[in-house]
Amino acid sequence: DAGITQSPRHKVTETGTPVTLRCHQTENHRYMYWYRQDPGHGLRLIHYSYGVKDTDKGEVSDGYSVSRSKTEDFLLTLESATSSQTSVYFCAISPRLGGPYNEQFFGPGTRLTVL
Amino acid sequence: GQQVMQIPQYQHVQEGEDFTTYCNSSTTLSNIQWYKQRPGGHPVFLIQLVKSGEVKKQKRLTFQFGEAKKNSSLHITATQTTDVGTYFCAGLKDQAGTALIFGKGTTLSVSS
Structure with missing residues (x-):
C-alpha cells in the first residue's frame, strides 16, 4: 500500500464543534483529494489539491475547507x-x-460521527 | 454536470457464477478506472482503460472500454468468495480534467 495515513481513524463529535481531519503521505505525490463516502452515494x-497552497472545490464542498502547507499534509476542516x-x-x-x-x-x- | 452511472447497485451470486457490472457516462471519457473496495476497507485501484474498444484481463477479471468511450464493463468469471466487495468505476472527462468522477458502485456478495 502507498504511504498514506489518516488521523484520527474514528471520531465522535457534537453538532457545532470544529473538526479537523489530517491526511499524511510519504510518496511525495503532487495531487491529494478528500472524499466522503455515504451509503447509496459512492x-x-x-x-482536492494540486500543489502546496493550491486547492480547488469538488462536488460537495459546502461546509468544508482545506489547507495544504506542506506536500505531505492535506487537512480537511469542518468549521x-x-x-x-x-x-x-x-x-x-x-x-x-x-x-495514463x-x-x-x-x-x-x-469514520466521523456528528451527534 | 458530468455523471457516471453504474448498474446494478447490488448483485448476489452463487460461488462459481459469473458477474458483470456496467458503467455509463453522460459524456465521452478520456479514460476510465476501476477500483475495488472490500467490506470495511478502502478503495484499491484495479486497472485503467484509455483506448476506444480496449479490453484488458486480470486473471478472472475482464475489463472493457466502449468504442464511443462512454461506457465500460467489468466481468468476473467463476466468482469466488474473495471477490466480495464494492466495485467502482471512475471516469476522467479529458486529459486536463480536474478530477475523477466516481460511479456509485456495485456491491457484490457471493455465497458458497
Whole structure:
C-alpha cells in the first residue's frame, strides 16, 4: 500500500464543534483529494489539491475547507460540524492528474460521527 | 454536470457464477478506472482503460472500454468468495480534467 495515513481513524463529535481531519503521505505525490463516502452515494469529491497552497472545490464542498502547507499534509476542516456530515472520509493521492498512470491511492479512512 | 452511472447497485451470486457490472457516462471519457473496495476497507485501484474498444484481463477479471468511450464493463468469471466487495468505476472527462468522477458502485456478495 502507498504511504498514506489518516488521523484520527474514528471520531465522535457534537453538532457545532470544529473538526479537523489530517491526511499524511510519504510518496511525495503532487495531487491529494478528500472524499466522503455515504451509503447509496459512492465516493464524492469534497476538495482536492494540486500543489502546496493550491486547492480547488469538488462536488460537495459546502461546509468544508482545506489547507495544504506542506506536500505531505492535506487537512480537511469542518468549521461547525452538522449531523449531515456524519460519514466516512477518505484521503487519496495521485502522482498526476490527467493522462495514463494517474491512479489514485486511498488512505484507510476516518469514520466521523456528528451527534 | 458530468455523471457516471453504474448498474446494478447490488448483485448476489452463487460461488462459481459469473458477474458483470456496467458503467455509463453522460459524456465521452478520456479514460476510465476501476477500483475495488472490500467490506470495511478502502478503495484499491484495479486497472485503467484509455483506448476506444480496449479490453484488458486480470486473471478472472475482464475489463472493457466502449468504442464511443462512454461506457465500460467489468466481468468476473467463476466468482469466488474473495471477490466480495464494492466495485467502482471512475471516469476522467479529458486529459486536463480536474478530477475523477466516481460511479456509485456495485456491491457484490457471493455465497458458497
